Each structure stands twice: as C-alpha cells, then as structure tokens.
Amino acid sequence: MKDTIILGIESSCDETAASLVKNGQDILANIVNSQISIHQQFGGVVPEVASRKHIENIAVVVDAAFKESGLSYSDIDAVAVTNRPGLIGALLVGLSFAKSFAYALNKPLIAVNHLHGHIYANSLAHKNIEFPAICLVVSGGHTSLLYMKNIGEYEIIGETRDDAAGEAFDKVARFMGLGYPGGPEVQKAAEQGQLGKVKLPRVFLDKNDFEFSFSGLKTATMNEWKKMERRGEQNVHDMAAEFQAALVEVLVEKTMRAAARYKVKTVLIAGGVAANQALRNLMQEKAGENNLQLFYPPLALCTDNAAMIAGTAYHSYTNGDFAPLNINAYPGLFVPVKN
Amino acid sequence: MLVLAVDSATPVAGVALVNDEKVIREDFVNYKKTHSETLMPMIDKVLKECDCCLDDIDAIAVTIGPGSFTGLRIGMATVKGLCLASGKPLVGISTLEVLAHNITGSDAMVCPLLDARKQEVYCGFFNVSSGLPQEIAATTACSPQEFAAAALDLARQNDIDRFILLGDGYYAYKDYFQQEFGQKLIKVPSHLLLPRAAAAGSLGIIKASQGDFKDIFQLRPVYLRLSEAEYRLGRGEL
Numbered sequence: 001m002k003d004t005i006i007l008g009i010e011s012s013c014d015e016t017a018a019s020l021v022k023n024g025q026d027i028l029a030n031i032v033n034s035q036i037s038i039h040q041q042f043g044g045v046v047p048e049v050a051s052r053k054h055i056e057n058i059a060v061v062v063d064a065a066f067k068e069s070g071l072s073y074s075d076i077d078a079v080a081v082t083n084r085p086g087l088i089g090a091l092l093v094g095l096s097f098a099k100s101f102a103y104a105l106n107k108p109l110i111a112v113n114h115l116h117g118h119i120y121a122n123s124l125a126h127k128n129i130e131f132p133a134i135c136l137v138v139s140g141g142h143t144s145l146l147y148m149k150n151i152g153e154y155e156i157i158g159e160t161r162d163d164a165a166g167e168a169f170d171k172v173a174r175f176m177g178l179g180y181p182g183g184p185e186v187q188k189a190a191e192q193g194q195l196g197k198v199k200l201p202r203v204f205l206d207k208n209d210f211e212f213s214f215s216g217l218k219t220a221t222m223n224e225w226k227k228m229e230r231r232g233e234q235n236v237h238d239m240a241a242e243f244q245a246a247l248v249e250v251l252v253e254k255t256m257r258a259a260a261r262y263k264v265k266t267v268l269i270a271g272g273v274a275a276n277q278a279l280r281n282l283m284q285e286k287a288g289e290n291n292l293q294l295f296y297p298p299l300a301l302c303t304d305n306a307a308m309i310a311g312t313a314y315h316s317y318t319n320g321d322f323a324p325l326n327i328n329a330y331p332g333l334f335v336p337v338k339n
Numbered sequence: 340m341l342v343l344a345v346d347s348a349t350p351v352a353g354v355a356l357v358n359d360e361k362v363i364r365e366d367f368v369n370y371k372k373t374h375s376e377t378l379m380p381m382i383d384k385v386l387k388e389c390d391c392c393l394d395d396i397d398a399i400a401v402t403i404g405p406g407s408f409t410g411l412r413i414g415m416a417t418v419k420g421l422c423l424a425s426g427k428p429l430v431g432i433s434t435l436e437v438l439a440h441n442i443t444g445s446d447a448m449v450c451p452l453l454d455a456r457k458q459e460v461y462c463g464f465f466n467v468s469s470g471l472p473q474e475i476a477a478t479t480a481c482s483p484q485e486f487a488a489a490a491l492d493l494a495r496q497n498d499i500d501r502f503i504l505l506g507d508g509y510y511a512y513k514d515y516f517q518q519e520f521g522q523k524l525i526k527v528p529s530h531l532l533l534p535r536a537a538a539a540g541s542l543g544i545i546k547a548s549q550g551d552f553k554d555i556f557q558l559r560p561v562y563l564r565l566s567e568a569e570y571r572l573g574r575g576e577l
C-alpha cells in the first residue's frame with residue numbers, strides 16, 4: 001500500500017507547531033515553537049498575546065517541518081489541523097492557515113480534536129496497545145477519564161467539576177512564588193520536600209463515580225500556606241510534595257477504579273500533566289499491582305505538538321473523513337448544534 | 340498583472356480578482372457570519388467563477404491592519420497559507436489606505452475611521468486630490484474627540500476646508516461627527532463607506548508592479564494597540 005503522509009498543524013494554546021507523520025506512525029518532522037518564555041512574565045497564557053505569536057510563527061514552523069523532513073509540498077496527502085478545543089483566537093490562526101495551505105495544494109483538509117490528539121500520542125510512541133482501555137487525559141485545560149473501545153472511539157466517563165489538574169498546578173505554583181508553567185516547577189520543588197509535613201485532603205467525591213474536583217485542594221493548599229506563613233515556617237518543598245501527592249493519588253485511584261469497573265487490561269495517560277514523574281511512578285506501581293498494562297507518551301509528545309494531530313488524522317484520512325472549507329474553530333470539546 | 344485581494348479586517352469580508360485595467364470579480368459581505376467560515380469559500384468561488392487558479396495569479400494582496408485583531412489574523416493566516424503553498428508573493432496594504440482609496444480626485448481631507456471599541460477609533464488622514472491616497476499624518480488609535488480635533492487642526496495647516504469620513508468608525512459616532520464637522524462634511528454614498536477588496540486589489544497591483552512585497556515569515560498585523568495584558572504589564576499592574 002502507498003504511504004500516507006500528513007502535515008499536522010497545532011495552535012490551540014501557546015505552542016505553534018507543525019509536523020509531518022507517515023502512516024499515522026512515523027514522525028518525519030516535529031517542530032514546536034513554544035511561547036512559554038513570553039507568557040512567563042504574565043504568570044499564565046494570555047490569549048491575545050498567544051494569537052499574536054501564532055500569526056508570526058505559523059508559516060515559519062510549517063516551512064521548518066518540510067525542511068527537516070526533506071519532503072516537498074507535493075509529497076503530502078492531506079493537511080490536518082486542531083479546530084477544538086482551545087483558545088478561539090489561537091485556533092483560528094492555525095485553522096485559517098491550514099485551510100488555505102491545503103486548498104492551494106489541492107489536498108484534503110482534516111479537522112482534529114486536540115484531546116484525541118493527546119490520546120493518540122500514545123499510539124505514536126507504542127505499537128501494541130490493546131483495546132479496550134481506560135485513558136486519563138490530564139492537562140492545563142482538561143481532566144477526564146475516558147473509556148476507549150478503540151482508537152477514535154471514546155466515551156467520557158468522568159471529568160473535573162472545576163479546575164483541571166494542570167490549572168491547579170499553575171495556580172498553586174503561582175501563589176507559592178514558583179514559576180510558570182506550574183507542573184514542572186511544582187515537581188522540581190517537590191523533589192526536595194518531605195511528604196506528610198503538611199496535611200492536605202484527597203478529594204474523592206462520590207466513591208462510585210469518576211468525577212474530579214481540584215478547587216477544594218487548591219483552597220486547602222492556600223490556607224495551609226498562609227498558616228505556615230503566620231508560623232514563620234513556610235517550606236515550599238514540603239508543600240509542593242504534599243500538594244502533588246494529594247492530586248496524583250486521586251488521579252491514580254480513580255483511574256484504577258475505572259479500569260476495574262470497565263474490566264480493561266490497558267491504561268493510558270495523555271496530556272501535559274502526563275509528563276509529571278510522580279503521576280507516572282504511582283500509576284506504574286498501581287498498574288503493576290492490578291496486572292494492567294500502562295502506556296504514556298515520551299515527554300516530548302505529552303505537551304502540545306502537531307505530530308499527535310497528524311497521527312490522529314491518519315484514521316480520518318483512511319475513512320475519507322474530510323473537512324469542508326467553511327469549517328470553524330470552537331473553544332469547547334464539542335461542535336455546537338446549529339439551529 | 341493579476342492580483343487576488345483578500346480583506347477581513349473589519350466586519351466586512353471581501354475577495355476580489357483585479358488586473359491592471361479592471362476589476363474582474365468582487366465578493367463583498369457585510370453580514371453577521373464569521374470570517375473563518377466565509378473567507379476561504381469566497382476565495383474559492385471568486386477563482387472558480389473566473390476560470391482562474393492560483394497559478395494564473397501574480398500576487399496576493401491582504402489588508403494588514405488596523406482592524407479587528409482576530410479578523411486581521413484570519414485574513415493574514417489565509418493569505419500566508421496560500422502564498423507559502425503556491426510560491427506567490429504577498430502584498431500587504433493598510434486597511435485605512437484601502438478605505439481612503441474609495442475616494443479619488445477630491446480636495447477634501449479623506450479620513451477613514453474604524454471602530455476600535457473602548458470609545459476609540461483607528462483613524463487615518465489622507466489627501467486624494469491627485470488620485471491615489473497620500474498620507475497627511477500617521478494613523479493612530481484615539482477617541483472620536485481627539486480625532487476630530489486633530490483633523491480640524493491638520494486641515495487648517497493644509498488649507499483644506501472639507502472632510503470625507505469613511506468606515507464603521509464613522510457610523511459608530513455619526514451624530515457626533517456631523518455636529519462637530521457641520522457643513523464641512525461631504526456626504527458619501529453607502530457603497531463607498533466600507534473597505535472594498537477591489538480597492539485593495541487596485542492598490543495591490545501598484546505595489547506588486549513596484550516589487551513591494553512582504554516576507555511571509557516576518558509579516559504580522561498592524562494592531563496599533565498592545566494587548567490588554569501587555570498594556571497592564573507596562574503600567575506595572577501585572
């Protein structure tokens with residue numbers, strides 16, 4: 001069978017990215033232009049600033065992907081782009097560019113759900129994933145548990161009711177005076193901390209569902225932090241260690257319960273927070289105890305990238321699932337129904 | 340010379356195919372649909388109905404601002420994609436110059452105004468008496484009152500006593516401007532009041548024949564304004 005090469009474009013948050021992927025598997029180029037250093041001065045991603053960087057960088061990353069792969073434009077079979085969920089102004093840059101680039105080359109356009117992309121990052125890295133599986137998607141924007149019948153067949157069985165896990169990391173890092181993004185900063189601080197020096201709650205909500213809530217943990221962390229300050233013994237390392245443990249234990253425990261309830265043998269982690277070492281370690285330990293196969297993407301594929309978008313699109317390509325020129329971008333997970 | 344012109348800087352979306360002598364086709368929409376849904380189908384339609392493809396075109400022109408931040412980026416991303424894939428050069432044109440180009444040969448001062456929200460307008464000051472718009476003063480974002488004061492002042496210095504105000508920034512403060520400029524204001528018919536892709540195409544032909552192209556790897560919109568967060572950071576509020 002002829003090889004299928006797809007150009008992926010991603011601009012849903014603060015990374016402008018382009019990638020070329022063959023047959024949904026082999027990464028031929030993976031260019032990510034990160035804006036982290038720009039948003040650090042604001043303490044978080046500023047949507048308008050992100051959009052401004054995207055329009056400067058979009059042609060640059062696409063050109064770089066072709067140069068890195070040595071391919072020419074005519075070698076590609078389709079253009080894939082994230083059109084939801086994300087920052088709307090940011091998404092529109094990538095989507096508008098992808099549409100016209102595909103149009104000018106007379107290639108089909110494929111719209112990709114960013115979360116599907118994060119999940120697919122696992123399939124880019126591992127060939128023998130057995131389905132059905134339970135997938136924990138954890139990022140700055142999402143915390144969801146999904147039951148996956150197969151690649152592309154998802155059912156959301158639980159979500160966060162308030163903050164996403166990555167958002168909680170960012171907020172806690174911010175008031176403890178750690179940098180942005182919070183995840184890696186809290187992890188670094190936690191490495192030198194001692195567990196149990198402070199006590200934070202593990203918020204499981206109803207024992208029978210797969211919902212999460214992190215705003216309570218965030219508030220409790222803030223209160224403990226202020227108490228420590230009053231006592232004059234603020235220890236950022238101990239606090240970071242306890243906060244990270246409280247969050248990770250809930251994520252892992254709920255994932256294990258979901259795996260048992262749905263009787264699956266495979267567990268996946270996806271999204272930016274899948275890069276967290278404490279989460280990986282505890283999930284590995286518990287998966288081992290429960291005889292589950294655990295997969296997570298390598299670090300470079302956990303954070304936002306376009307390889308996961310081009311990879312996801314391969315399955316749409318083989319199904320002939322193409323997007324029209326009037327397709328729009330949406331901030332939410334789902335495309336709203338028009339009246 | 341054949342130029343495809345694209346404009347989505349304001350609530351108007353426009354696409355035109357223009358050559359040295361004439362406008363071949365123009366599509367203009369000023370109706371509440373998002374540019375991200377309408378722009379690319381409009382480009383496709385204009386090209387197809389003229390039995391034209393990107394290969395036939397010499398350059399692609401786009402309005403680079405000022406205007407709605409998101410609208411500008413949709414137009415610019417679209418044109419960057421077309422240019423990168425086709426290898427065609429990109430011509431960038433000021434939205435205000437395009438608007439001013441709706442008027443020609445008048446002795447009045449032509450002032451294109453775009454609604455910048457927050458009680459401000461993006462405004463330009465042009466002399467069109469010899470045909471093409473010549474900038475009298477730099478474009479800026481300011482309150483309608485500041486604009487009116489500046490326009491009247493510039494007119495006094497340049498011996499101009501009539502004004503033509505254009506654009507959705509004029510609509511937004513119409514009563515105020517009519518009162519402020521009174522008899523000095525020349526009324527303009529509605530088909531000339533908003534930016535036209537055909538006007539962008541006509542200016543695009545001139546720039547393209549002069550070899551005045553933009554680097555698609557460097558080009559960014561002319562916003563005339565910082566983002567809210569940058570503004571607050573600059574004032575030490577972040």
Ligand SMILES: [Zn+2]
Binds near residue numbers: 118272303304
């Ligand atoms: Zn993401």
